[in-house]
């Protein structure tokens with residue numbers, strides 16, 4: 170009776186420990202995996218930027234510009250005109266990416282491409298440009314009572330001396 174008991178006790182005991190160790194290992198692995206995974210996804214940001222453009226050639230240029238600015242992934246959708254980017258916040262930012270895209274000739278939601286670069290784009294790529302705040306321009310002189318003559322408005326603002334508003 171006695172040896173039997175010892176044996177079964179020891180057996181139970183070692184099995185129990187094996188079980189605990191196994192559980193601990195699994196738990197450790199799970200914690201490690203989730204930590205690494207969440208840290209990685211925290212460091213990587215994914216966002217969408219509106220970028221004006223036309224065709225597959227535009228797509229290549231837009232995506233290349235985004236990657237050049239430091240994005241790790243860039244995909245522009247011809248239909249929706251949305252550029253999906255993934256990037257590390259330490260490495261680059263939305264502004265930086267948009268500036269690079271605009272410098273390659275494509276208007277983005279916050280940055281407008283220089284006219285001379287746009288004019289050099291291939292004919293099929295000369296998309297209908299982003300309309301820049303026409304409403305703001307029309308209302309620029311409202312408080313100065315010169316809505317009738319918009320010629321005084323430069324880039325959405327009344328000229329400094331408001332000469333146009335004095336008539």
Ligand SMILES: [Cu+2]
Pocket residue numbers: 222223224225226227228293294295
């Ligand atoms: Cu194009």
